[in-house]
């Protein structure tokens with residue numbers, strides 16, 4: 001994903017995006033409502049099945065003062081790529097990922113996460129994700145390889161009801 005998606009504020013694109021369903025008992029650190037220590041990321045899907053999230057990371061996840069810790073940045077990218085895979089009805093785990101930390105990611109300011117699947121080969125699904133600031137500048141870029149661990153029980157990730165995880 002060399003360029004950010006052309007989806008502006010999610011609220012202005014209500015017809016173009018669908019909210020990702022998440023079970024109330026989901027304890028995923030990235031997206032689980034039931035994890036009081038988690039990031040509580042809420043994802044939307046574009047018509048092209050790209051995963052998008054607007055969020056603000058609190059200062060309790062800082063590394064450098066005023067900026068998000070690098071491990072949390074990797075988590076944000078991992079979770080975003082995972083959601084892009086899940087958007088295709090696949091249940092997969094991260095096998096490999098790499099991160100380009102291009103600019104510091106501010107804490108306590110809105111950022112935007114975007115992810116998509118770039119290539120598929122059998123159980124292997126290659127992905128990429130971006131973290132952007134409020135002006136659309138790319139701050140971090142991740143690439144990932146996800147491996148399917150079992151068939152997806154539900155091909156529609158936005159349908160109501162429990163999802164396998166995340």
Ligand SMILES: CCCCCCCC/C=C\CCCCCCCC(=O)SCCNC(=O)CCNC(=O)[C@H](O)C(C)(C)COP(=O)(O)OP(=O)(O)OC[C@H]1O[C@@H](n2cnc3c(N)ncnc32)[C@H](O)[C@@H]1OP(=O)(O)O
Nearest residue numbers: 078079082091092093094095096124145147149164165166
């Ligand atoms: C089994 C228990 C499962 C329990 C849970 C199931 C429910 C899950 C529900 C929902 C998931 C969504 C949750 C999202 C959360 C956010 C995402 C995360 O943070 S996930 C956590 C971090 N990830 C891990 O902890 C993975 C640990 N790794 C593993 O468990 C295994 O390695 C696994 C299952 C991912 C793959 O193991 P293999 O034994 O099935 O497959 P191999 O042989 O290692 O690799 C598959 C293919 O990939 C190639 N490959 C491996 N590394 C590669 C690389 N760097 N580049 C290119 N190809 C590579 C290999 O050569 C192989 O290719 P060839 O099938 O032979 O064609």
